[in-house]
Amino acid sequence: MSASSTIRKIVVTGGSGKAGRAVVADLLDHGYDVVNVDINPPATRIVPFLRVDLTDYGQAVEALRGADAVVHLAAIPAPDLISDQQTFSINTLSTYNVFSAAALHQHQRIVWASSETTLGLPFDDPVPHYAPIDEEHPLYPQSSYSLSKVVGEEMARHFNRWSSIPIIGLRFSNIMEPHDYDRFQTWQHDARVRKWNLWSYVDARDVAQSSRLGLESDLSGSHAFIIASADTCMLRTNADLMAEVFPGVPLKPGTGDHDTLLGVDKARQMLGYAPGRWWR
Helix, strand or coil, X not given: CCHHHHCCEEEEECCCXXXXXXXXXXXXXCCCEEEEEECCCCCCCCCCEEECCCCCHHHHHHHHCCCCEEEECCCXXXXXXXXXXXXXXXXXXXXXXXXXXXXXXXXXXXXXXXXXXXXXXXXXXXXXXXXXXCCCCCCCCCCHHHHHHHHHHHHHHHHHHHHCCCEEXXXXXXXXXXXXXXXHHHHCCCCCCCHHHCCCCEEHHHHHHHHHHHHHCCCCCEEEEEECCCECCCCCXXXXXXXXXXXXCCECCCCCCCECCECCHHHXXXXXCCCCCCCC
């Protein structure tokens, strides 16, 4: 029996948010015992809820007690929502506390939300080295938010080294729910409207899929995976988009006209990720 097959009770931090709602529902549908840990209550309560401030280590320790694994999604979710210092402080401290509490309780696995922004978004300077971008692309954090995620990935490597707990970081693209797809048509007139993340996105249900696969994988060590939809958000071809917005940036041979430019091959190969929902 693999270690992953003994994981049943999952704490989902940030379970009241956009990603969290989808992850909680998916894990529940797949027979897991789930607890939502968040500072905000969910709009609809489908699993037990604990109101917790994860920047307090003691609260994090209590919240993760008795669980087999944690999916850590709680964070300030984007730049410019609060001050840069607060964003960095809250995200790095809460991630440290969750990793530390999981190690204390000897969790079997940690899955957590990193971000596409680590790759250099909004790609003003420097521009991408190539497209589709993959996990070999250098990291260029451009905000306190993205820097907090890079720091989180470095913490993950060392917590794995100290504890041997497998830690799976998921660099989520811009998360969409089905009602968000109505907006996609409004982006088609100007290629630069969505150039900031290479015209990428990910459906919340695929976020949930990748999180569950992270829990169920037999990977050891610490890993980071790009998680995006299989396609772009544009009707125009990748060749046209890149030629207009990023002239001189090479487009890898074999890239399809609408294939995602945040590459998910590593997640496909190592996690079994199969993005199955897209706007078109």
